[in-house]
Structures are given as C-alpha cells and as structure tokens.
Amino acid sequence: MPIFEKHILKSLDRKIIALAVPMILSNITVPLLGLVDTAVIGHLPHAYYLGGSTVGAMIITFITWLCGFLRMSTTGLAAQALGRESHDEATIVLLRGLLVAGAIGLACILLQTPYFQLSLWLAGGSEQVQFYAKQYMDIRVWGLPAALANIVMLGWLLGQHQAKAVMWLLILINSINLSLDLLFVLAFGWQVQGVAAATLVAEYSGLIAGLSFILRRYYQRNIGLLANRALLSKVLNISQLGDYFKLNRDILIRTLCLEVCFVFMTFQGARLGDNIVAANAILMNFLLLISFGLDGIANAAEAMIGKAKGAGANHELSLILTRCTLWTIAFAVVYSLIFAVGGGWLISQITTIAEVSVEAEKYLGWIILLPVIGCWCYLYDGVYVGLTRADIMRNSMIIATFFVFFPLWLVFNEAFKQAALGFALNHALWLAFSGFMLARGATLGWHLYQRLLPQPITR
Template sequence: MIIANISTPLLGMVDTAMVGHLSAAHYLGAVAIGSMIFTFVFWGFGFLRMATTGLTSQAYGENSTAKMQAVLMQSIWLALIIAVLLLLIQLPVRNLALHLVSSSQDVEYFAAVYFDIRIWSAPATLINYAILGWLIGREASKAALLMVLVINITNILLDALFVMGLGMDVDGVALASVIAEYSGLLMGLFLLKHYGLNKAGIRLSLSKKVLQQSRHGLHVHGNVMIRTFLLISCFALFTTQGARQGDTVLAANSVLLNFITFMAFVLDGFANATEALTGKAIGRKSPTMLKRALSLTAFWSILMAMLFSLIYLLFGSSIIRLLTGIDAVIEFAGMYLIWVIIAPMIAVWSYLLDGLFVGATRSREMRNTMLFAAFGCYLPAFYLLQPYGNHGLWAALIIFLAARGIAQSFYIGKIMRLADPN
C-alpha cells in the first residue's frame, strides 16, 4: 500500500507540473481550486473507504465471509446513491464553491471548466473508495495496489497526451482524471470477482437480517464522514485564504501542498497497514498482535517522516522548480518552504493514529478529536495569525496537524483494551 499511495500524490504533482509550465499562473490556480473542490466533494466521502476497511478487517479477523461481502455491497450501494445525488446538484455545488473561493476571473473560469468535466467521475470514484476499503480490510494489498496503479498510470499518460500532445489545458487534466477513474472501476470489478464476490453475497447484503445488523456500519460511516468533512474544510479554508492573497500566492501554496500531499499519502500507507492489522487483532481478540502492529507501523512511520523532512530540506527548492517554471511562483514558494520541512514530524502522529482508530472502528472518537483540532485550535489560530499573512496561514495549518495527534493520543489505551479477550 505504500507504493499505491505514493502513486496518488505523484499524480497530483504531474497535474501541477503539466499546467505549471503553461504560460500563466491562472492555469495552475484553476487546477488548485478545482482540485480543492473535488478534494472536499470526493474525499468528504472518504468514509466509504475508511469505514469499509475497519468493518471488513474485523469481519476478516472473525473469518466471516458473509459479513465481508455484506459490508462491501452496502458500501457500494451507498456510494451509488451519493454519486447520483452529486450529479443532480452539480451546478449549485459548483457555483457555491467558486463563490466562496473568491479568486480572479481567469482562475474562476478555468476552475469551472475543470469542475464541469471532472464531476462525471463521481460514480466511479466513490465506488472505487468502497472497493479499495474492502480489499485493504481483507489484506489484499497487491490487489489494491494494482487497482490504484491502473487509475494513476492511466491518468498520468492521458495528462501527457491531452496537455502536451493535443495542446489542451485544464480540460485535458480533468478529462484524464475521469477516464482514469472508470478504468480503475473496471479493474476493481474484475478483482471483486477474483476474490469471490457472487450473487449470493449481493442477495445477502439486501437481506433483512443483515440490514438490521448494518446499523453499526452506518453509525461508523456517519461519524467518519463528519470527521473527514472537517479535515477537508480546514484545508479548503487554507486554499481559499491563499486565493484572496492573489493568484501568485495561490499558485505557490498549491505547489507546496503537493509536498504535504505526497508526505500524507506515504504515511497513510502505513496507516492502511495499521487499519487492517488493528481490525484483524480486535476481531481475533489478540492484544499481542495489536501491540506488535502498532509498534512496527509507528517505527516505520516516524522513520519515514524524518526522511521526508530531510529530503525537503535538501532538495525542496529543486522540487519547486520541477513543478513550475513561473519565476514569481518559485520565489513565493521558496519563502514558505520551511513549513513543509517541519510538517512531516508534526503530522506523522495523526496519520498513524488514524489507522488505529479506523481499524478499531472508533468513529466517535475520530469525530470528537477532529472537532477539537478544527474548532478548538485551527480556527482560533487561523484568525489570530492573519496579520502575519501567508506565514500565519501555514502556522495555523501546522498547529492543526499537531492538535490532531495530541488529541488522538488520549484514546490509545482505550483502543488497546478492545483486543482484550476478557
């Protein structure tokens, strides 16, 4: 899953590099705004993956094939319903999002172009979340890797074809994403058949008994959804505030957020392993297995965070130049590089503990710690540090990441006791 997760931020970097070397900053700003909107819209429903992983891993630990298939199908049905609703309300969603961002006319126009194309990937994207969550939960990491690589390699190749080959701009980047998501869905459906999903499993997911037992699953979905929307809202506020400082600051922050995203997805790979192993340990009531899993993933997560900070310190300026050729954007991004250098060692704890919480399906605690970090720490810091401009914006984001990890740490003992057989 580490390799699979690395491919996703690499895709974002390719998107940035493609438009970052076009003639004007507003292309880069438009992709930043468009991507931010879909981060909010799609990642807001990331609970489809996380909750599915936690519930599946516990069913896998109990050796219950029936429960695993029921969890998958219920998540897919939910993904379909949400996707149809998104397509029906796409125009008001787009207009509201662009109004809230308050960017320049050029950025707003091209962001709308991006949105109008990419929204049609909604059914594939959300169903892919459910399938990936199920594969991770049943420890089919190679299958999950294959599915993610199909999506991201297809996207990268089509980015190059549409933008560099056919002379398209943000429309090419958006179209590549749509085609890639449906390619991944086809691969995902093939993998589900390979792992034994059948008509009996589909019928079981709709049975009265299983639907009655699914209340816990819906409760988990709801709490994780609140947590995820809060997380994304904090990053969306960061992006919109940067947009108010001008296209150049918006573009510079977009470049630097690629550093954060790359780091986050790699650390999330260890969190994915923690999710599956935690759920399996709790399903089998094995505290020894749970302690071993947490210790191992913590060691590698911290080591990787240290490596990221070192790489960003030594090569950050060179990476910025790879992502954009616009001199003003390069200069501004360099001014704020220090924040992405310190971010990995601050953020590592929240990503690691996310995996523990998801595997244990402790969704209420996930929600509550995010409420504390967002409303108790990020928003006060955001407003108090506004006089410091973009440095204040980055400082507020770092405070938010630290608050998440600190709040989550108070629940570690409670979660460890869930694996106690007594």
C-alpha cells in the same frame, strides 16, 4: 531479548512491511499524479491556469475526500470480517459500500449546479481562476460515481489484506491518468479541460478493472453469492444499515472538519493572489506526498489491528502499535530530510513561473517540519479505523479544527496585519495548519494511552 521474542518482532515487522510498502507505493502515485498535473499546467504561460485547476480540483476533491468514510469504514469492517473468517460478512461490507457510493455519486451529478455556484462564490479569486475552475469541474463531476466506488473497493481490498492488489489498481488508474494528461494537454492543447478529462477516463477504467479483479479472484468459485437473496437482504437490513451509517456519520464529521481546513487553505490563498494560490498548490501536493506515504504504515495498522480485533486477539494490539510507531517515526524523518535537501529543486522542476517558484520556496520550511509533527495523527487514525472507533476520531478532529486551527489563524493573521507584515499572511495559514496536525496527534495519543489501551477491547 529472548530469541522467541525477536522472532515474533521480526515476523510482525515483515507483516507490517508486506502491507505498508505496497500501500506506500500506491498511495504515493496519487500525489505524484497531482504533481504531474501541476507541472503540466504550471508550464502554461499564466498562473491563472494553475490557480483555476487547483481551485476546481479542490472543489471536486472535497466530495471524494469527504466520502473518505467509505474507505475507512469499509477497511475496518472488512478486516474484522477477515479476523472472524466470515466470507459472507465481507461480501455484505463490499456490496453495502458500493450501493452507498453509487447513490452519493448520482446525487452529486444532479446537484452540481448549486454546489458549483456556492463553491466558486466562497473560493473567490480572479475572473480567470473562476473561469478555468468551472471548466475543470464541469468534466470531473461525471466521474464521481466511479471515483467513490473505487474508494470502496480499495478499502475492502486493504481490509482483506490484499495490499498488492490495491497497489496495482492504483498504479493502473494513475498511469492511465498520467498518459492521458500528457496527450490531452501537451499534444491536443486542451489545457485545463485536458487534465479533467484524463482523470475522468482513468476513474472509469479503475472501476472496470477493480470489479473485474474482485469478481475473478474472490467469486470465481462462489459467484452465486451475488445472487443469494438472503445475503442481499442483509445488505439492506435496517438495523445493520443503522449501525453502518452511525459509524460513517462520525467519520464523515471527522473528514468534514479536515476538508474545511484544506479548503480554507486553498480559498484563503486564492484571496492572497494568483501567485500565492499557485505556490500553495505546489506545497499542498508535497504535503499529500508526505501524508500518503505515512498513511502506508497507518493502512497496515488498520488492517492488522482490525483483524486482531475481529479474532479477539487483544494481546496483539499493543505489540502491533509499538512496531508501527517505530516505522512511522523512521519514515517521517526520511521525508523531512528529503524536502530539506531537495525541496527547492523539486519546486523548480514543477513550475517555470519565477514568481510562483519564489513564493513556494518562502514556505518550504513548513513542509520540512510537518512530517515530524504530523506523523502521529496518521498512525493513530489508522489504529482507530481498525478498531472502528470513529467517535474518538471525530472528537479529536473537532478539537483540532475549531479550537486550534481557526484560533491560531485568526490570532496570527490579525497580528501580522497590525504589524504591517502583509507578506507573512500566508505564514499564518501554514502555522495554523501545523498546529492543527499536532493537535490531532496529541488528542488521539492521549486517549489511546490513557483511556483505551488500559481497558480490554471487546470484539
């Protein structure tokens, strides 16, 4: 390989790592916090505490994950604005995202009663699980405006290639959450309500810190931009809003399909018993730990590919993709090895309830397998976010959800029932989910290499 090519690859790898490592460190704090929440509640004397907080968290998180389009669209648009070196365009992207986030958060507060009633009815579970889930949600719902605004700010900072700022903001939020978790639950004895209250305070702390950072760092010399009527009028421009909502519509559909699968896993686990739903809560936190880590490379791809598209540098796209692919494979293998060697120990550290620990270890093999078969969908999602081609992400997710996940579950769930293998019904859930992840990567990869890369990508 010529020396200049090696220099280009090394420079590109440094850029990827400079974006990915802060994102990996910050992303991992989210599932780590979930593991701490699970561990704190898991050491209470009954499984229904953990089951209730898990169901309640899933119902609230369903909204924030469903609104993941705010983060993805903001990242892609902000990165392209950076490539075009348009400060005004980047400001419009931020303000429009915050406006939409605030409106959605307030709507959720107003509609909380019917949403909670429907969600708990769908969730099922024991009376105790339902009771503690409701306790959790009654507190967490008030943090949604802040949580959604934080999603927008984090996406915007990533799109502006400020991964370190994202890292420190998430570390701050999760450190506050962790400290208050221990204080409220272990010291004050607030149980499930303590976990919810800790998250509520952390979300508003993050909102204040994030806005303060952006105003100080980016607008200390141009604070007048926020009072510029011409600029603010562009935020509400009907034509631009139409394009914005079209992009977000496709990401929303994509995210809704993903959320349907996650919620189905939680709700179906609840119907299999308190110990199963508690065990699945531990494993899903492991999965989140894996996904947020792999998303670090995907986040780097989003920012770099978005900037390249904004600058019209099409020649860089294939090279960025190749290097990000190699890093993704490396991280996936490391994750599989970690859980193969230490998965049982991790479970024992999270819960002291023997029945829950035994159940979780039964399904640990799926967690060992998932990084390798699922890493592709994370990477390719990042590519399409950077290109703001949400329509392809939408189509892939629809196929994986309705033509892979649910058919696999129906077939194997019924087969295990007919064979009187009731103990394997949870395996049917994890098998279906693994097929779902594999299908996402396969469909996105097919389109990327067969349809997208052979064609010139326009700005």
